[in-house]
Amino acid sequence: MGEFELDARLARDSELITVLGLCQLRLLNDSRWPWVMLVPQRAGISEIFELTPLDQALLTFETNTVAAALKKVTGAKKINIGALGNVVSQLHMHVIARFEGDPNWPGPIWGFGQAVPYASSQKQDFVKALVENL
Amino acid sequence: MGEFELDARLARDSELITVLGLCQLRLLNDSRWPWVMLVPQRAGISEIFELTPLDQALLTFETNTVAAALKKVTGAKKINIGALGNVVSQLHMHVIARFEGDPNWPGPIWGFGQAVPYASSQKQDFVKALVENL
Numbered sequence: 001m002g003e004f005e006l007d008a009r010l011a012r013d014s015e016l017i018t019v020l021g022l023c024q025l026r027l028l029n030d031s032r033w034p035w036v037m038l039v040p041q042r043a044g045i046s047e048i049f050e051l052t053p054l055d056q057a058l059l060t061f062e063t064n065t066v067a068a069a070l071k072k073v074t075g076a077k078k079i080n081i082g083a084l085g086n087v088v089s090q091l092h093m094h095v096i097a098r099f100e101g102d103p104n105w106p107g108p109i110w111g112f113g114q115a116v117p118y119a120s121s122q123k124q125d126f127v128k129a130l131v132e133n134l
Numbered sequence: 135m136g137e138f139e140l141d142a143r144l145a146r147d148s149e150l151i152t153v154l155g156l157c158q159l160r161l162l163n164d165s166r167w168p169w170v171m172l173v174p175q176r177a178g179i180s181e182i183f184e185l186t187p188l189d190q191a192l193l194t195f196e197t198n199t200v201a202a203a204l205k206k207v208t209g210a211k212k213i214n215i216g217a218l219g220n221v222v223s224q225l226h227m228h229v230i231a232r233f234e235g236d237p238n239w240p241g242p243i244w245g246f247g248q249a250v251p252y253a254s255s256q257k258q259d260f261v262k263a264l265v266e267n268l
Contacts, residue, residue, distance in 0.1 A: 047205065047213055049198040060194040064183040071181065078223070079181055082216035086232055086240030089212070098220055106220030107245040 004041040007090040017127055018134075022058040023093075025066060027127060030115035034074050034097040034126060038063055039090070046089040063093050069133035070097050073126070084110060138175040141224040151261055152268075156192040157227075159200060161261060164249035168208050168231040168260060172197055173224070180223040197227050203267035204231050207260070218244060 006024070014026035014037055023038040040059055045051055051059060067079045076097035083093050096109055104112040118126070140158070148160035148171055157172040174193055179185055185193060201213045210231035217227050230243055238246040252260070 047201065048215065049202040049205075049213075056194055056198055057191060060190055064190055067181065068183040071183075078218070078220050079183075080216070080218045080220070081182065082214070082218070082242075084212070084214045084216070084242060086212050086214070108216075108218060108242045111241040 002043045004043045006039065007088050007092075009088050010037070010039060010090060010092060018131060020062045020065075020134075022055055023062050025062075027123070028115070029117050029123070031118045031122065032103050032113075032116050033099070033109055034070060034076070034130075035109065036066060036070065036095050036130070038066060038093040038095065042091075045091045046085055048083055048091065048093075050091075059093065063095060065134060066130075067095050069130055070095055073129045073133050074099075080109065082108075082110070136177045138177045140173065141222050141226075143222050144171070144173060144224060144226060152265060154196045154199075154268075156189055157196050159196075161257070162249070163251050163257070165252045165256065166237050166247075166250050167233070167243055168204060168210070168264075169243065170200060170204065170229050170264070172200060172227040172229065176225075179225045180219055182217055182225065182227075185225075193227065197229060199268060200264075201229050203264055204229055207263045207267050208233075214243065216242075216244070 014028050017025045017027050023040050026037045026039060028035040028037060048056060067081060071079050074097040077100050078098045080096040080098050098105060148162050151159045151161050156174050158175060160171045160173060162169040162171060174189060182190060201215060205213050208231040211234050212232045214230040214232050232239060
Protein backbone atom coordinates (compact mmCIF):
# COMPACT_ATOMS: atom_id res chain seq x y z
CA MET A 1 0.00 0.00 0.00
CA GLY A 2 2.87 2.42 0.67
CA GLU A 3 2.69 5.35 2.99
CA PHE A 4 -0.30 7.60 3.43
CA GLU A 5 -0.03 10.83 1.52
CA LEU A 6 -2.84 13.37 1.51
CA ASP A 7 -4.41 13.85 -1.93
CA ALA A 8 -3.24 17.13 -3.50
CA ARG A 9 -6.77 18.41 -4.08
CA LEU A 10 -7.86 17.68 -0.50
CA ALA A 11 -4.69 19.42 0.70
CA ARG A 12 -5.48 22.47 -1.42
CA ASP A 13 -9.16 22.69 -0.47
CA SER A 14 -8.83 22.24 3.29
CA GLU A 15 -6.51 22.88 6.21
CA LEU A 16 -5.47 20.67 9.09
CA ILE A 17 -7.28 21.25 12.41
CA THR A 18 -5.85 18.31 14.34
CA VAL A 19 -4.98 14.64 14.03
CA LEU A 20 -7.35 12.22 15.75
CA GLY A 21 -6.52 8.53 16.32
CA LEU A 22 -6.97 7.45 12.73
CA CYS A 23 -7.96 10.56 10.81
CA GLN A 24 -6.82 14.00 9.96
CA LEU A 25 -9.57 16.45 10.88
CA ARG A 26 -9.57 19.22 8.26
CA LEU A 27 -11.52 22.44 7.79
CA LEU A 28 -13.08 23.46 4.49
CA ASN A 29 -12.72 27.20 4.01
CA ASP A 30 -16.39 27.83 3.28
CA SER A 31 -18.33 29.99 5.71
CA ARG A 32 -21.71 29.19 4.12
CA TRP A 33 -21.90 26.14 6.39
CA PRO A 34 -19.49 24.87 9.05
CA TRP A 35 -17.84 22.03 7.15
CA VAL A 36 -15.09 19.66 8.22
CA MET A 37 -13.65 16.50 6.77
CA LEU A 38 -12.05 13.38 8.27
CA VAL A 39 -9.34 11.70 6.21
CA PRO A 40 -8.17 8.29 7.47
CA GLN A 41 -4.38 8.20 7.32
CA ARG A 42 -4.25 4.98 5.36
CA ALA A 43 -2.82 4.56 1.88
CA GLY A 44 -4.77 3.29 -1.09
CA ILE A 45 -8.28 3.39 0.41
CA SER A 46 -11.26 4.81 -1.42
CA GLU A 47 -14.22 2.99 0.14
CA ILE A 48 -15.01 2.67 3.86
CA PHE A 49 -15.37 -1.10 3.51
CA GLU A 50 -11.77 -1.32 2.30
CA LEU A 51 -10.56 -0.29 5.78
CA THR A 52 -9.87 -3.05 8.30
CA PRO A 53 -12.76 -3.70 10.72
CA LEU A 54 -10.83 -1.92 13.48
CA ASP A 55 -10.24 1.12 11.29
CA GLN A 56 -13.93 1.12 10.33
CA ALA A 57 -14.83 1.25 14.01
CA LEU A 58 -12.31 4.04 14.61
CA LEU A 59 -13.64 6.04 11.68
CA THR A 60 -17.17 5.67 13.04
CA PHE A 61 -16.13 6.74 16.51
CA GLU A 62 -14.13 9.73 15.29
CA THR A 63 -16.81 10.82 12.82
CA ASN A 64 -19.56 10.66 15.40
CA THR A 65 -17.44 12.48 17.99
CA VAL A 66 -16.79 15.27 15.51
CA ALA A 67 -20.45 15.35 14.45
CA ALA A 68 -21.67 15.68 18.04
CA ALA A 69 -19.14 18.46 18.75
CA LEU A 70 -20.12 20.27 15.55
CA LYS A 71 -23.79 20.13 16.49
CA LYS A 72 -23.07 21.41 20.00
CA VAL A 73 -20.78 24.23 18.87
CA THR A 74 -22.96 25.47 16.01
CA GLY A 75 -26.48 24.72 17.23
CA ALA A 76 -27.17 23.28 13.78
CA LYS A 77 -30.60 21.99 12.81
CA LYS A 78 -29.05 18.89 11.22
CA ILE A 79 -25.65 17.36 10.72
CA ASN A 80 -24.99 15.97 7.25
CA ILE A 81 -22.47 13.17 6.89
CA GLY A 82 -21.26 11.82 3.59
CA ALA A 83 -18.53 9.83 1.90
CA LEU A 84 -18.83 10.48 -1.83
CA GLY A 85 -15.41 10.57 -3.46
CA ASN A 86 -16.61 10.81 -7.06
CA VAL A 87 -14.02 13.51 -7.79
CA VAL A 88 -11.26 12.73 -5.26
CA SER A 89 -11.11 8.99 -4.68
CA GLN A 90 -9.00 9.09 -1.50
CA LEU A 91 -11.45 8.24 1.29
CA HIS A 92 -12.70 11.35 3.07
CA MET A 93 -15.76 11.78 5.23
CA HIS A 94 -17.62 15.08 5.14
CA VAL A 95 -19.34 16.41 8.27
CA ILE A 96 -21.40 19.55 7.76
CA ALA A 97 -23.62 21.66 10.02
CA ARG A 98 -26.85 22.63 8.28
CA PHE A 99 -29.38 25.31 9.14
CA GLU A 100 -32.85 26.06 7.88
CA GLY A 101 -32.37 28.89 5.42
CA ASP A 102 -28.70 28.20 4.65
CA PRO A 103 -27.80 28.79 0.97
CA ASN A 104 -28.97 25.38 -0.26
CA TRP A 105 -31.27 24.13 2.51
CA PRO A 106 -32.63 21.42 2.42
CA GLY A 107 -30.56 20.30 -0.58
CA PRO A 108 -27.05 18.85 -0.35
CA ILE A 109 -24.00 21.09 -0.12
CA TRP A 110 -21.89 19.14 -2.61
CA GLY A 111 -21.53 20.79 -5.98
CA PHE A 112 -23.51 23.85 -4.93
CA GLY A 113 -22.22 27.30 -5.89
CA GLN A 114 -18.90 28.71 -4.79
CA ALA A 115 -17.20 28.65 -1.39
CA VAL A 116 -17.32 31.85 0.66
CA PRO A 117 -14.05 32.06 2.63
CA TYR A 118 -14.12 32.78 6.35
CA ALA A 119 -12.94 36.03 7.85
CA SER A 120 -9.75 35.11 9.72
CA SER A 121 -11.06 35.74 13.26
CA GLN A 122 -14.31 33.88 12.50
CA LYS A 123 -12.34 30.87 11.36
CA GLN A 124 -10.10 30.84 14.42
CA ASP A 125 -13.06 31.13 16.78
CA PHE A 126 -14.86 28.24 15.11
CA VAL A 127 -11.84 25.93 15.09
CA LYS A 128 -11.05 26.73 18.73
CA ALA A 129 -14.61 26.02 19.85
CA LEU A 130 -14.75 22.77 17.86
CA VAL A 131 -11.47 21.42 19.21
CA GLU A 132 -12.45 22.29 22.79
CA ASN A 133 -15.58 20.18 22.38
CA LEU A 134 -13.96 17.06 20.91
CA MET B 135 -38.78 6.94 23.11
CA GLY B 136 -41.73 4.69 22.26
CA GLU B 137 -41.73 2.08 19.52
CA PHE B 138 -40.00 2.44 16.19
CA GLU B 139 -42.31 3.41 13.39
CA LEU B 140 -41.05 4.04 9.88
CA ASP B 141 -41.47 7.64 8.74
CA ALA B 142 -44.39 7.95 6.32
CA ARG B 143 -42.31 9.61 3.61
CA LEU B 144 -39.56 6.97 3.81
CA ALA B 145 -42.28 4.30 3.62
CA ARG B 146 -43.77 5.92 0.53
CA ASP B 147 -40.47 6.46 -1.27
CA SER B 148 -38.91 3.04 -0.70
CA GLU B 149 -39.75 -0.61 -0.26
CA LEU B 150 -38.45 -3.18 2.20
CA ILE B 151 -35.77 -5.55 0.89
CA THR B 152 -34.92 -7.28 4.17
CA VAL B 153 -34.32 -6.62 7.85
CA LEU B 154 -30.69 -6.76 9.01
CA GLY B 155 -29.68 -6.88 12.69
CA LEU B 156 -30.44 -3.24 13.43
CA CYS B 157 -31.71 -1.75 10.20
CA GLN B 158 -34.37 -2.11 7.59
CA LEU B 159 -32.69 -2.34 4.19
CA ARG B 160 -34.94 -0.55 1.70
CA LEU B 161 -34.85 0.02 -2.06
CA LEU B 162 -35.42 3.39 -3.67
CA ASN B 163 -37.40 2.94 -6.87
CA ASP B 164 -35.01 4.93 -9.05
CA SER B 165 -33.22 3.07 -11.83
CA ARG B 166 -30.89 5.99 -12.62
CA TRP B 167 -28.53 4.62 -9.96
CA PRO B 168 -28.80 1.53 -7.73
CA TRP B 169 -29.85 3.16 -4.47
CA VAL B 170 -30.69 1.59 -1.13
CA MET B 171 -31.23 2.94 2.34
CA LEU B 172 -30.64 1.58 5.85
CA VAL B 173 -33.06 2.70 8.54
CA PRO B 174 -32.12 1.76 12.13
CA GLN B 175 -35.21 0.44 13.87
CA ARG B 176 -34.90 2.78 16.80
CA ALA B 177 -37.43 5.43 17.81
CA GLY B 178 -36.68 9.11 18.08
CA ILE B 179 -33.23 9.12 16.46
CA SER B 180 -32.18 11.66 13.85
CA GLU B 181 -28.38 11.77 14.21
CA ILE B 182 -25.98 8.81 14.16
CA PHE B 183 -24.36 10.01 17.38
CA GLU B 184 -27.71 9.73 19.17
CA LEU B 185 -27.56 5.94 18.78
CA THR B 186 -25.93 3.93 21.56
CA PRO B 187 -22.29 3.02 20.90
CA LEU B 188 -23.33 -0.57 20.16
CA ASP B 189 -25.96 0.57 17.68
CA GLN B 190 -23.40 2.89 16.06
CA ALA B 191 -21.11 -0.10 15.56
CA LEU B 192 -23.98 -2.18 14.16
CA LEU B 193 -24.97 0.59 11.76
CA THR B 194 -21.38 0.83 10.56
CA PHE B 195 -21.11 -2.91 10.08
CA GLU B 196 -24.43 -3.18 8.26
CA THR B 197 -23.79 -0.13 6.09
CA ASN B 198 -20.37 -1.34 5.03
CA THR B 199 -21.66 -4.86 4.34
CA VAL B 200 -24.37 -3.43 2.10
CA ALA B 201 -21.91 -1.05 0.42
CA ALA B 202 -19.48 -3.86 -0.39
CA ALA B 203 -22.30 -6.03 -1.78
CA LEU B 204 -23.62 -3.14 -3.85
CA LYS B 205 -20.19 -2.52 -5.33
CA LYS B 206 -19.75 -6.20 -6.14
CA VAL B 207 -23.19 -6.64 -7.68
CA THR B 208 -23.19 -3.47 -9.77
CA GLY B 209 -19.50 -3.04 -10.62
CA ALA B 210 -19.90 0.63 -9.65
CA LYS B 211 -17.05 3.09 -10.01
CA LYS B 212 -17.77 4.53 -6.54
CA ILE B 213 -20.15 3.94 -3.69
CA ASN B 214 -21.66 7.08 -2.18
CA ILE B 215 -22.76 6.95 1.45
CA GLY B 216 -24.65 9.70 3.18
CA ALA B 217 -26.81 10.55 6.17
CA LEU B 218 -28.47 13.89 5.45
CA GLY B 219 -31.98 14.00 6.85
CA ASN B 220 -32.69 17.64 6.09
CA VAL B 221 -36.16 16.75 4.80
CA VAL B 222 -36.96 13.55 6.74
CA SER B 223 -35.37 13.70 10.16
CA GLN B 224 -35.71 9.99 11.01
CA LEU B 225 -32.17 8.62 10.71
CA HIS B 226 -31.61 6.89 7.38
CA MET B 227 -28.35 6.08 5.65
CA HIS B 228 -28.19 6.24 1.86
CA VAL B 229 -25.94 3.84 -0.07
CA ILE B 230 -25.74 4.49 -3.81
CA ALA B 231 -23.79 2.93 -6.66
CA ARG B 232 -22.32 5.56 -8.96
CA PHE B 233 -20.97 5.27 -12.48
CA GLU B 234 -19.02 7.62 -14.70
CA GLY B 235 -21.61 9.04 -17.04
CA ASP B 236 -24.61 8.43 -14.80
CA PRO B 237 -27.19 11.27 -14.96
CA ASN B 238 -25.45 13.52 -12.40
CA TRP B 239 -21.89 12.17 -12.27
CA PRO B 240 -19.75 13.34 -10.45
CA GLY B 241 -22.31 15.43 -8.56
CA PRO B 242 -24.46 14.14 -5.71
CA ILE B 243 -27.71 12.29 -6.36
CA TRP B 244 -29.74 14.07 -3.71
CA GLY B 245 -32.17 16.63 -5.03
CA PHE B 246 -31.31 15.88 -8.66
CA GLY B 247 -34.13 15.53 -11.18
CA GLN B 248 -36.88 12.96 -10.98
CA ALA B 249 -36.73 9.25 -10.17
CA VAL B 250 -37.00 6.85 -13.09
CA PRO B 251 -38.86 3.74 -11.82
CA TYR B 252 -37.44 0.29 -12.50
CA ALA B 253 -39.02 -2.15 -14.88
CA SER B 254 -40.43 -4.90 -12.65
CA SER B 255 -38.06 -7.68 -13.76
CA GLN B 256 -35.03 -5.37 -13.53
CA LYS B 257 -35.92 -4.50 -9.96
CA GLN B 258 -36.39 -8.15 -8.94
CA ASP B 259 -33.07 -9.15 -10.50
CA PHE B 260 -31.20 -6.37 -8.70
CA VAL B 261 -32.75 -7.10 -5.30
CA LYS B 262 -32.10 -10.82 -5.65
CA ALA B 263 -28.45 -10.30 -6.56
CA LEU B 264 -27.94 -7.83 -3.74
CA VAL B 265 -29.46 -10.05 -1.07
CA GLU B 266 -27.45 -13.06 -2.26
CA ASN B 267 -24.27 -11.04 -1.75
CA LEU B 268 -24.99 -9.74 1.76
